[in-house]
Amino acid sequence: MQMDFIVTLVVTFLWLVSTSAWAKALTDIKIATGHSIVKELAPCHSEGLMCHFGSVTGMGSLNVSVIFGFLNMILWGGNAWFVYKETNLHSPSNTSASHTQGGIPPPTGI
Numbered sequence: 001m002q003m004d005f006i007v008t009l010v011v012t013f014l015w016l017v018s019t020s021a022w023a024k025a026l027t028d029i030k031i032a033t034g035h036s037i038v039k040e041l042a043p044c045h046s047e048g049l050m051c052h053f054g055s056v057t058g059m060g061s062l063n064v065s066v067i068f069g070f071l072n073m074i075l076w077g078g079n080a081w082f083v084y085k086e087t088n089l090h091s092p093s094n095t096s097a098s099h100t101q102g103g104i105p106p107p108t109g110i
Contacts, residue, residue, distance in 0.1 A: 004083050005080065005083045005084055005087050012073060015073035019072075022069060023066045023069075026063070
């Protein structure tokens, strides 16, 4: 079970890293294709030519992919907790198993 726990932690970490990298790349794409691109185009600097920024294709679905990436990472992190509880690293409390009321043993079945 410890190997399952280690694999779950590794996958959780990889989801965090890959989703963060994708979020950073998406931000860079948005910056590179934003309004400032018009100023950088060489033909727009010639006289008699006026350039204006039209539009960029919507990136809503790309934003959703980043959100789902982070939600998936949270899901794997939650799963890691349950896998941890199944390992021998987690020791359950013994107070409920050995609990007696005033020295009298609990009653057996009828």
